[in-house]
Amino acid sequence: AQTVTQSQPEMSVQEAETVTLSCTYDTSESDYYLFWYKQPPSRQMILVIRQEAYKQQNATENRFSVNFQKAAKSFSLKISDSQLGDAAMYFCAYSGGGITGTASKLTFGTGTRLQVTL
């Protein structure tokens, strides 16, 4: 079974600074997807960024980028120029790449609560 580990329960960053959230995973599959979801106090789950395992290039979405280290099974999220609106719980998630339905079954980490201070 796949597992996702987020070892930082809480992180804090000053506005305009950069912060990196860590995520490691364990899988025996060669084809898979990794995601970062943001959950603000509203509780809504929002997809921040996704990475296909077969792609060597790290995904980037505006101020959000990932450092995907496939051999190390590491998938960290970097938030640049942090804003107050970035304060939320961030979840790392994994899904398989097959056609048996596993592609949409997400395995989540336990989350990292990010605080943004002035």
Next chain:
Amino acid sequence: NAGVTQTPKFQVLKTGQSMTLQCAQDMNHEYMSWYRQDPGMGLRLIHYSVGAGITDQGEVPNGYNVSRSTTEDFPLRLLSAAPSQTSVYFCASSYTILAGLYNEQFFGPGTRLTVL
């Protein structure tokens, strides 16, 4: 498009009561699923469906039933609520079960359930 909708937003039950959490999507997604979110444990998959009439168990299925008679609806039933089922429940859907660009999960707003 309303996206993924869930009702109710909040619910309090007594131990032993039954209830159904409703989930609907208007995006013609073939894949739907239910997760529960507990403090310190992230989201865990309860049940999922790959199309109308087809359901399967996830990681934590005990105490929950599902059915999928239409593409749009995927209700979650608690037959006899227990305090251990106190949680926030999320419904999610995606266009396809296949891997690729179109398997992004869309989440509903969640239902906070308390079982006394």
